[in-house]
Amino acid sequence: GIVCASDLMALGAIRACRDRGLAVPGEVSIVGYDDSPLIAFTDPPLTTVRQPVQSMVTAAVHTLLEAIAGTPAQHSELIFQPEFIVRGSTGSGPKIVR
Incomplete structure (x- = not known):
């Protein structure tokens, strides 16, 4: 298998x-990464890893707005859970014959 x-x-x-x-x-x-638009319609439809982009953007903007407002930055790590989207490329x- 190939993971790209x-x-x-x-x-x-x-x-x-x-x-x-x-x-x-x-x-x-073959597995891709990003779940790009229209990737489900390729031949074969591509199995991919989808990132929670909206959640990532919201967290980044919230952190930026806090910094602009002078709120002390919290030393924390933001962890986002990706989603494995199984389609036709995997x-x-x-079969192992013994």
Whole structure:
């Protein structure tokens, strides 16, 4: 399987696999990152990791507004939970015959 740093890189990986005669997802599973618009409509639809962008933006703006207002910055780490969106570019692993 291949995990890519972006959806666009994943589309390139799908093309490279197909150029080499490899089936996606039959022989190779590919995962992107970002859940870009229209990525669900690619061939095959891309499995991806979706970031909670709205929550991230809200937290950033809130932190910035507090800093502008002179509120002492809290030394805290903001953790956001991504979502794994399974679509057609991933499949089950190969069958092992013993």
